[in-house]
Amino acid sequence: MSKGIISKDEDYSQWFNDLVIKADLAEYAPVRGCMIIKPYGYSIWEKMQAALDKMFKDTGHSNAYFPLFIPKSFFSKEASHVDGFAKECAVVTHYRLKNDGEGNIIVDEDAKLEEELIVRPTSETIIWHTYKGWIQSYRDLPILVNQWANVVRWEMRTRLFLRTTEFLWQEGHTAHATAEEAIAETEQMLDVYADFVENWMGVPVVKGRKTANERFAGALDTYCIEALMQDGKALQAGTSHFLGQNFAKAFDVKFSNKEGKLEHVWATSWGVSTRLMGALIMTHSDDAGLVLPPKLAPIQVVAVPIYKHDEELENIRTYIKGLSAELRAKGISIKFDDRDTQRPGFKFAEYELKGVPLRIAIGSRDMQNGTVELARRDTRTKETVIQEGLAAHIEQLLEEIQTNIYQKALNFRAENTVEVDTYDEFKRLLDEKPGFLSAHWDGTPETEQRIKDETKATIRCIPLNNKQEEGKCILTGKPSTQRVLFARAY
Amino acid sequence: MSKGIISKDEDYSQWFNDLVIKADLAEYAPVRGCMIIKPYGYSIWEKMQAALDKMFKDTGHSNAYFPLFIPKSFFSKEASHVDGFAKECAVVTHYRLKNDGEGNIIVDEDAKLEEELIVRPTSETIIWHTYKGWIQSYRDLPILVNQWANVVRWEMRTRLFLRTTEFLWQEGHTAHATAEEAIAETEQMLDVYADFVENWMGVPVVKGRKTANERFAGALDTYCIEALMQDGKALQAGTSHFLGQNFAKAFDVKFSNKEGKLEHVWATSWGVSTRLMGALIMTHSDDAGLVLPPKLAPIQVVAVPIYKHDEELENIRTYIKGLSAELRAKGISIKFDDRDTQRPGFKFAEYELKGVPLRIAIGSRDMQNGTVELARRDTRTKETVIQEGLAAHIEQLLEEIQTNIYQKALNFRAENTVEVDTYDEFKRLLDEKPGFLSAHWDGTPETEQRIKDETKATIRCIPLNNKQEEGKCILTGKPSTQRVLFARAY
Incomplete structure (x- = not known):
């Protein structure tokens, strides 16, 4: 325990915290769950940003900037989106403070907003509201835009880099004339993320799709890259969503196609965040401190x-x-x-x-x-x-x-990815040798939820190009055609 | 009026707005006073960021990131700061929305914050709170940190790029062992700004100091660069503040000097924002559109x-x-x-x-x-x-x-910078041939305020290395030792 860092073996979670603090990467802010990214930590993030930004531009994307605040009513427009994000957001209700005459600074009740503003937890709603003005014809498509920004999600349990109330990220938001093109974009950006995380960060990932339970609120399909940390817990390192026409319908965004017929636009969104710093640390570092990829x-x-x-x-x-x-x-x-x-x-x-x-x-x-x-x-x-x-x-x-x-x-990861065929073995491994557990599942949300409730393990993804094989669900014994990847996760 | 842009001569203000919209630089957001920076506009901002960021790093600064939210109580700690910023800020009071059971999304009153959070209008308070933990000894100094971030000031009258509720900027915050060193830093960053604005943006500036009235809330001295727009109005293009020990005292930040004695730390802060986009447009462009520096x-x-x-x-x-x-x-x-x-x-x-x-x-x-x-x-x-x-x-x-x-x-600028010796001439020129008016002033805040109230002209700055000459205040006739630069301003 030199350098003020506890040993990984003794307490992995404490080791992570100690390392983040002692290596001058970040510290907690005086605001609940927020962090301060210190110069050394930020300089790593800057390098990550620069590499990703170049990859985005090389694939034809441009950066833009949309507002921090989103009118409350926007959230109600896409039904599943509101359920996913309304629960945990910072709400701006007033626009002025005042002195109460006794030297205290208080909120000025005369400056109450007519409609509350939400600090963006993600920007689909405000961006699709904007795209309505940008898109009339198929000639306006595709729109390939990315934003580097801060977002806020009111998390109850926070950890430096891994889960903070405010975090930095990039969010890509693209608009397309066809479903095929949008799906191709979704897959392309997943490949860009995998390329970056593996070849720059040195962190191997499994590319896959989320189950319905784990999908982004408002997506038809969520692709992800999943990494395995040194303690055997999984970490979702990036997601790329095929949003179908959900947001175009919610915000009435139509284009006239080559035949002059009006159609709703197809959408994707994709993002990675300062969470990647957590993945970087928990993949390579040791008791002596950080290990950084050159x-x-x-x-x-x-x-x-x-x-x-x-x-x-x-x-x-x-x-x-x-x-x-x-x-x-x-x-x-x-x-x-x-x-x-x-x-x-x-x-x-x-x-x-x-x-x-x-x-x-x-x-x-x-x-x-x-x-x-x-x-x-x-x-x-x-x-x-x-x-x-x-x-x-x-x-x-x-x-x-x-x-x-x-x-x-x-x-x-190879040593800690195991095929499991019984629920007992599944539970035993989660406790004794955690890692990726490849197991059969009957495909129902109910079974997935029960396994999560009983073991805290979730389906991290259904790997892309998954091998098809006959099997029986580890929980229900019902027939299954493929294994999926389970793990406890950050 | 081709391209949907009105002529400059007909309506300068409308020309500016038309140009920003038609050249795809930015547009208003559905949130009052906020803007959307479109890909083309953002790509210019990115080039400005890259050049400035390199200049900051070449002068020894590192980037870091501090939280978006500042506890309300922090604002009360520096007396003049609170007066300057508390009036116009976005206040977060709740952290959850809920469904009211009838399909409406409403603010969840059970999720009211104990202490309200302010969306940063500038970050001196939270940064000096943080520096307290970073500084013990003279060996920890100087701290030379910059932040690229979004800030929010609840402006009543907004204009794209020039004055928006949310804007993008950089804010440098440095900590020093001596007043001399802090002043040298303040001056160095003013030079960096002038260098960038003149040699990259092609916009000539006057370097000077603000009068007490126009100083940053919490500064002992505010240096600025002032540019002259095509319509004869001035635009403050950047500021660099010598904060003395004000924030160190407010947040109790002391260091032990080489002799082992505790002293308060000396501070500077300096910033430029997306407002520079406005200066760029209003310096070079014409009725045919934008003119960009290569x-x-x-x-x-x-x-x-x-x-x-x-x-x-x-x-x-x-x-x-x-x-x-x-x-x-x-x-x-x-x-x-x-x-x-x-x-x-x-x-x-x-x-x-x-x-x-x-x-x-x-x-x-x-x-x-x-x-x-x-x-x-x-x-x-x-x-x-x-x-x-x-x-x-x-x-x-x-x-x-x-x-x-x-x-x-x-x-x-040379054609529109005029020495004026009488108040009548001063008022006449402001209406007939607006520009920089170089005039004597008796040095009192009262006179400055009266001139502002009567003519809407403010003292843009007291130019650095100003020529000393005997004269009489244009308003009061009282003796003066130097001319200062007046103008109506953005």
């Missing part, structure tokens, strides 16, 4: 000089300067930590905590020998390597680390 | 093919493909508009409206002659140029346009 690390390499005399430091500095230029030319970021207020050992621990993928330690003997000591954060191994060709070696090592942490997570 | 134009060059037969189009396409590669290598964006649903004349008008700096028209005769027609948006001039070396010519032209629109705006 592609998302704000600092990819740190160089720590080991010296007694200033002239030694100056020699090292000159060398690192040259190396830095070489690395930067390769697009690799390096920090030279020459603070004289901290000892090398302290710095080593700090950069381990912060998840810096590669650490260079370099002293006078190294300078004489033409070597440096390289330490990998992922494997916690060290090697002494020659300075010649170091930049190229580092470039290759960073790629290796990116691959290695993904592979490690993939192995973990 | 550095911020989402599309810098558009190529429109003029052809009758498909094979002609294919020849042109091949040529433009090669040109595009050359331009992209220079970091210049080009769009090839080969839509066959619109005629060239329609496209020309559309790209004029959207402010694309350079337009290439190219037909079969051009292909035979090895030429293209180049049209500049800023001067609305055309020239026929040879294809050889075109990429380099375009690069140079874009730089010329960037310089030219700035110079034009600078000339306009």
Whole structure:
């Protein structure tokens, strides 16, 4: 329990919290369930945003911005949507404070809104209200828009990054002339998410569809990517919804097709959020702190000089300067930590905590020998390597680390994904060796709900391209044609 | 009045609104005073964000994120701050809606917050509450943090981009060990803003200080950059505040200095917002539409093919493909508009409206002659140029346009900045030839207020490095040592 972080094995949940705080990622705000994303945490989020934003643009999307506030009446327009979101939202009722004459600041009752405003929990309603003005003809379609924004859902139990009252996200909202095109968009964005989460974050995911119970409120079909955390709990890392014509009907959005006939528009929406930070942490990190994939690390390499005399430091500095230029030319970021207020050992621990993928330690003997000591954060191994060709070696090592942490997570998931055929075995594993449990289910919402009530496990998804096989539901014994993926989840 | 835009001379205010709507920059939302920033408008804002963000990082700042909601009590802690911001804010009082049983969605009175939350109008209070936990010693200073966020101020009269209930902005919040350092930061960020607004937006600004009346609520000193719009009204384009120890005292933020003594921390804050979009539009645009500076134009060059037969189009396409590669290598964006649903004349008008700096028209005769027609948006001039070396010519032209629109705006400002020595002349000019009026003022808030009440002109700023000269206040005739800059303002 050095660094003020409890061991994962002792208390995983506490370990996560400790790590988020100690690695300067985030902290709780004085407002219930809200968080402050600290500069170091935010710099990781910025890298995630930049990569995703480029992927969205490469697939033809543009960003736009819609209002924070949504008139209350908008929520009633799509029946299932209101049930899903009205329960947990922040309501603005007044627009002024005043001094009560005794020095207290109070709400001014003369400034009560005629219609209350809801702080957006998601923006389908206000966006489809807007699209009505943008869409007349098939020539106006498709609309491929994304928004980076904050949203608010009044959660009762909150955890940093995983479930906060306010969180940051992106929400894509597209409009199409046909169901086929909308479904293709839904699937394309699921692929974009899977690509990002696997190849940038190094987090393997299962692509699948949600059951009716777990669908987004207002969607005909919800696609998702599901990841497995180190404690065997699943985490939904992103969702992409085929909304059919539900919102177009609710907001009366029609277009005239090529034959001049009026039709309702087809819709999708898709989003990922700061929750991904939680997935990142709980996939790779260890008791020594964060482990970051090189592609998302704000600092990819740190160089720590080991010296007694200033002239030694100056020699090292000159060398690192040259190396830095070489690395930067390769697009690799390096920090030279020459603070004289901290000892090398302290710095080593700090950069381990912060998840810096590669650490260079370099002293006078190294300078004489033409070597440096390289330490990998992922494997916690060290090697002494020659300075010649170091930049190229580092470039290759960073790629290796990116691959290695993904592979490690993939192995973990393979070890913790088990086919289960009886309900007893199912319950036993959930307690003794939690992970993805692949099991037969009779396809009814009732059975799904009973399993959830009895075990806290939910159907995470019906994997895409699922193998079809005969079987019996683990709970009811009724016939089933495919296995689905169960787990307890964040 | 083609394109549905009224002439500037006829009605400047209506022209601005028409242009914002017709050029697809923004529109009003169904929520009072809120706006929807459309994809084209947002893509300009994104370019502004990217340039500013780089400047902030180059001066050592990091981004972070603080909560949208601020407990009501926080506002009472800094006395002048509450007066400035409590009057016009959105208040969250409840956290749940419910169905009243008759199909209506109503606010659930059982879900009333104990303490109301304010949607941030600015974040000094919540950030200084947070800094208390971050700062113990001089070693923790300076803190150089910026936030990109949405804020809400309940404005009674709103205009797209210029004054909206919700707007997007960045707010820098820094903490320092000494007053000198904080003042240096305040001044540095003013310089960063001036650099950005002049060299990226092409909008000349006057750097100055606000009078006590116009200061930010809670600041000891407010620095600003003021621009002059085409209708002779001023627009405050950015502010940088020296907050002294006001917020540190209000939130009890102390640090132990090198001698181990506890002192209150010194603060600055600084911000620019989507209001800059208004300044951009009202500095350069004309009756034909937007005029964008090349550095911020989402599309810098558009190529429109003029052809009758498909094979002609294919020849042109091949040529433009090669040109595009050359331009992209220079970091210049080009769009090839080969839509066959619109005629060239329609496209020309559309790209004029959207402010694309350079337009290439190219037909079969051009292909035979090895030429293209180049049209500049800023001067609305055309020239026929040879294809050889075109990429380099375009690069140079874009730089010329960037310089030219700035110079034009600078000339306009020079023509509309007048030294005035009598109150009659002052009032006459405000009505007949509005602009910056440089006049003597006796230095009292009362005189400033009376001038404002009688003429609607305010003191925009006391220019930095102002010339000291003897004079008499235009209103009271009392002695004055320097002229200040008056104008009616947005």
